[in-house]
Amino acid sequence: MxxxxxxxxxxxxxxxxxxxxxxxxxxxxxxxxxxxxxxxxxxxxxxxxxxxxxxxxxxxxxxxxxxxxxxxxxxxxxxxxxxxxxxxYTYAGDWRRLMFGTAAEADEPLRPIADDLVHTERSTS
The missing domain is CATH 3.30.70.100 (Alpha-Beta Plaits)
Structure with missing residues (x-):
């Protein structure tokens, strides 16, 4: 940005x-x-x-x-x-990690979201 x-x-x-x-x-x-x-x-x-x-x-x-x-x-x-x-201004990481210090991992919002098993499992749980 x-x-x-x-x-x-x-x-x-x-x-x-x-x-x-x-x-x-x-x-x-x-x-x-x-x-x-x-x-x-x-x-x-x-x-x-x-x-x-x-x-x-x-x-x-x-x-x-x-x-x-x-x-x-x-x-x-x-x-x-x-x-x-x-x-x-460049991507600095997941909002939860930046705001709350959690170990959250996330995809960068300006790139396609990885289509892997983790995302599929989240949506079916």
Missing amino acids: VITRFECHGLARLFLVLAMHVRIKREVRRVAKDFLGATTVVLWRERVVLSISLWRRLDGVYDMGGSNRHIVASRRPARLGISTACGI
Whole structure:
């Protein structure tokens, strides 16, 4: 998951960021095979846009380099006085292990669930 924060400092810039994301998302979907989807969260009072995208594999993010619109658009915020920050968040393990310290094992949610005897036995018990 990639999260990018755009601090727009005004409504006009905020709407510009939203418009750019609509156009860029279409092209990224076309050129990046590991792109699963994206959404934006708008913090209206703060004039902030959070762009959140999901990727099948971490190195799939590099495919955004095949999108000319993304390359051009990535330079615009700084020119418009929009502050940005970006982070990449990867799978850290089963939620029960992370939140409660249990020894739970689970499949990663962005990959197909293993079709083995353990899953079959769970569903028939």
